[in-house]
Amino acid sequence: MSGRVAAWIAVTVVAPLMFFDVTHRWEEDQDVGSALLWTLVALPVLAATIRARSLLAGTAISLVFLAASAALYRWIIPLSGEADWLAVWGYGLLGAVAGAAIGLRFRERRLKRPGYVAGVLTAVAGVLLAPVVVRLGAEDSTIQYDEGRYGEVTGTVELPAAGRYAIMAMGFSPRNPDCRVGGRQVEKVSIPPADYGGDFATYAWVATFTVPAPGAYTLSCDTGDDDASYTVGDVPRIRGAVASMIHWPVVIVGLLGGIPGLVIIASRYVRRPRLSRPG
Structure with a gap:
């Protein structure tokens, strides 16, 4: 059996x-x-x-x-x-x-x-x-995902409220980046969901972080790949235990x-x- x-x-x-x-x-x-x-x-x-x-x-x-x-x-x-x-x-x-x-x-x-x-x-x-x-x-x-409405991870990102946010890898960027928010390491997604997006670009949810209040935050992602690009958006909504x-x-x-x-x-x-x- x-x-x-x-x-x-x-x-x-x-x-x-x-x-x-x-x-x-x-x-x-x-x-x-x-x-x-x-x-x-x-x-x-x-x-x-x-x-x-x-x-x-x-x-x-x-x-x-x-x-x-x-x-x-x-x-x-x-x-x-x-x-x-x-x-x-x-x-x-x-x-x-x-x-x-x-x-x-x-x-x-x-x-x-x-x-x-x-x-x-x-x-x-x-x-x-x-x-x-x-x-x-x-x-x-996935019910809903965000392609990065708050901008790319290139320095300072303005976040509108306290709470959790997602870091999305764009295209073929590494899925295991060493990202930090205000010097503190973010929480990596162990098995990143990918293939979000459309004809222009694809995205993968690679990390999550939490901020205590709205405001400007310094973000950085170190991968060793000069062409790597990451954006910040709302956390994707996924149904079921797989979330x-x-x-x-x-x-x-x-x-x-x-x-x-x-x-x-x-x-x-x-x-x-x-x-x-x-x-």
């Missing part, structure tokens, strides 16, 4: 977010309907490979996976647009029943369990792809992505043949 979970995540989470730009224009935003389409297509395949002992069990397990995807795109990575949830569950039920029926027909043919190598590869892929998924999910779940996840340490996000692979390795270890000791 752990191998199927890893495959399900790859098909219903990683693929929709990573391959959207391949099939759509770059200025288009990922919407929840197109993401859930991957889930509905994959659901009958999942139900068939489960090969449960009854049609009801296979259908129920598959619908649990569908519910997990629905929860992901509703609360963790709430993409733009509105899904027709009645249609999603209707088509999902039909796909689950059809796939479970096929799996029941061929239940005697066992699929080979993933081995240690598959588990290691899955874990490594999860570690590498998890930050990418968080970044793309944050971009597609917090972009601030988590990259190591933690990577470890979360590696869990399915580690589960495969652990399950393989538990089920390995044990040699009996001579009496």
Whole structure:
């Protein structure tokens, strides 16, 4: 089952977010309907490979996976647009029943369990792809962003009120700048959402800082790149849990992505043949 979970995540989470730009224009935003389409297509395949002992069990397990995807795109990575949830569950039920029926027909043919190598590869892929998924999910779940209404980080910036502000990297500027406000270091965004903007320039949210009162503040960003450019604007508004996840340490996000692979390795270890000791 752990191998199927890893495959399900790859098909219903990683693929929709990573391959959207391949099939759509770059200025288009990922919407929840197109993401859930991957889930509905994959659901009958999942139900068939489960090969449960009854049609009801296979259908129920598959619908649990569908519910997990629905929860992901509703609360963790709430993409733009509105899904027709009645249609999603209707088509999902039909796909689950059809796939479970096929799996029941061929239940005697066992699929080979993933081995240690598959588990290691899955874990490594999860570690590498998890930050990418968080970044793309944050971009597609952004409600509003500011391209830098308060000017570029070139010296003194006039800020209208106390509160939090964002530093945005322009174009190909480094995403990990050493920025300071009044000599104090700013809070870096661990996994910067990028690709904000339009035809003129793209922006990435790389840091956040807080000021106690309105007024003029001295800002500087040291990157070693003379062509690097940064602007100051309001903090982007991002929906869902992914809004917090972009601030988590990259190591933690990577470890979360590696869990399915580690589960495969652990399950393989538990089920390995044990040699009996001579009496």
